[in-house]
Amino acid sequence: MFEKEYDVIVVGGGHAGAEATAAAANMGSKTLLVTMNLQTIGQMSCNPAMGGIAKGQIVREIDALGGYSGIVTDRSAIQFKMLNKSKGPAMWSPRAQNDRMRFAEEWRLMLEQTPNADFYQEMVSGLWVEGNRVVGVRTSLGIDIRSKAVVLTNGTFLNGLIHIGEKQFGGGRAGERAATGITEQLVDFGFDSGRMKTGTPPRVDGRSLDYSKMTPQPGDENPEKFSYLDTPKLTKQPDCHMTRTSQLVHDLLREGFDRSPMFNGRIKSIGPRYCPSIEDKIHRFADKDSHQIFVEPEGWNTVEVYVNGFSTSLPEDVQYRALRSVAGFENVKFFRPGYAIEYDYFPPTQLKHTLETKLIENLYFAGQINGTTGYEEAASQGLMAGINAHLKINEKEPFILKRDEAYIGVLIDDLITKGTEEPYRMFTSRAEYRTLLRQDNADLRLTPRSYELGLASEERMRKMEEKEKKSQEFVDFFRKTSFDPEEINPILEKLDSATVKQADKLFKVFSRPKVTMDHMLQLETVSSFVAEKELDNEVLEQAEIQVKYSGYIEKEKQNADKLHRLEDVRIPENFDYSKLKSLSFEAREKLQAIQPVTIAQASRISGVSPADISVLLVFLGR
Known part of the structure; x- marks a missing residue:
């Protein structure tokens, strides 16, 4: 065979x-x-x-x-x-x-x-x-x-x-x-x-929902795409919708907690922290009286709808009663209930x-x-x-x-x-x-x-090289070309940005926070260059980021070097991480439980981010 x-x-x-x-x-x-x-x-x-x-x-x-x-x-x-x-x-x-x-x-x-x-x-x-x-x-x-x-x-x-x-x-x-x-x-x-363990929400019949009670969530006006190749761009998009749970929904869900595998011990494994079930959310965040529910269509030609934010393993009758109390779901029909899987x-x-x-x-x-x-x-x-x-x-x-x-x-x-x-x-x-x-x-x-x-195709490599070449040419253009104060000042005045008295390089004024590529394209020299070189939006975006964030990128490299040099900084014994409110909740929880001896050990704990390490370094005076 x-x-x-x-x-x-x-x-x-x-x-x-x-x-x-x-x-x-x-x-x-x-x-x-x-x-x-x-x-x-x-x-x-x-x-x-x-x-x-x-x-x-x-x-x-x-x-x-x-x-x-x-x-x-x-x-x-x-x-x-x-x-x-x-x-x-x-x-x-x-x-x-x-x-x-x-x-x-x-x-x-x-x-x-x-x-x-x-x-x-x-x-x-x-x-x-x-x-x-x-x-x-x-x-x-x-x-x-x-x-x-x-x-x-x-x-x-x-x-x-x-x-x-x-x-x-x-x-x-x-x-x-x-x-x-x-x-x-x-x-x-x-x-x-x-x-x-992980879980998934109920799937429901979109024809049974009242979208007038929900908030539309449209796609981007000018949608982009994922692939760098010539895949199709969207020309039409359906809306997703948003609604919310309520205290009544939470009370109905709590009625089933005694039959919940999460709470009665049947499920012993750990679920995803950042995609908790609805019962986990109302248990862990008891102070909140509502949670967002995103209503997502499953395709162009199906009425099936995905109820994002309502992942659950509660009994199907509890799921049904609670979901019918959500605005817009009063007459909901289930295709299939939510469930958890170990x-x-x-x-x-x-x-x-x-x-x-x-x-x-x-x-x-x-x-x-x-x-x-x-x-x-x-x-x-x-x-x-x-x-x-x-x-x-x-x-x-x-x-x-x-x-x-x-x-x-x-x-x-x-x-x-x-x-x-x-x-x-x-x-x-x-x-x-x-x-x-x-x-x-x-x-x-x-x-x-x-x-x-030998995995990326010749076409892919050619497109990348063309984008890189054009982006670099455009950045070099901004570094070499000067602006006319009389042309740039009206734009700066509208932005409440300080005007200039003498000519300088475009790169310098483009680096200002409020100045965008759209503003630069109002300048004759810039728009002419873009037209002559036939630069597309991808190149314009790439050049703008390289101009505006060059300083941040350099600073990030320096911070990474610092972090490497401080890998052996020791943390005081029995350090109380609950005092550092700037740490993420997950970092405080895990650092308190594990009590790492050094910054290096702390940085290797899953869920402790580089930002959390920076907070620790600042607190330790480093």
């Missing part, structure tokens, strides 16, 4: 598995994707969206490296927003609402059109290991398939257990069975395993930076098996595992991204060096070099490296 020996076998067809398959196959490895259901490749198991805070940067990095997630997202997007636009560009984060069915379809079609990629639908029940090296997999039908490397991307399927109130049953997600056998075998090999994971400190396991050679883990949460985090790990599996079996140098090169580098370094005891999610605050790691320059940072690997 199969090749005599595959180069790479990928187990699982979610976001991590799909990217791992694409990467290994595109680099030239004969690759087999084995998944329990070929109809759910690239399935959006939870919310129908890609990107978000820091996650959007990851998707752009995946795209710059030659992965598929950005392309698939653009082709199936229904709404686009650039989040945090009121803040500096290091915080800008792209996010897209997607058509769930089209997203999975695009993934399936792209993979089927990828040379070197084969597919097989069945459950992998175990690994084929000889000595300390993996040599293939065994399926539930007892079929042995040989390969040089194996990438495990099992998601929530390893001994998955679904909870709805007091009911529980095995499953990897609603309607799909759990995967068994792999955890037990890996534990026998000496791996440590643990349990985590699953096995393996603490990622057992991996190398290539995502290869330390115990078994040529075996790679990617995605939720490593304790992460989120499509984007999973996809980036799959990409890196696929790349490194191909490089390893071809006896080439590994591909490792440093913390100052990519959010993907931060993610993997955090997992490998700090581990995680709760589902790990990426945030901009986790990256100490975030001014360098912006969403707008992911192609400039990563495409040359991917091109050297």
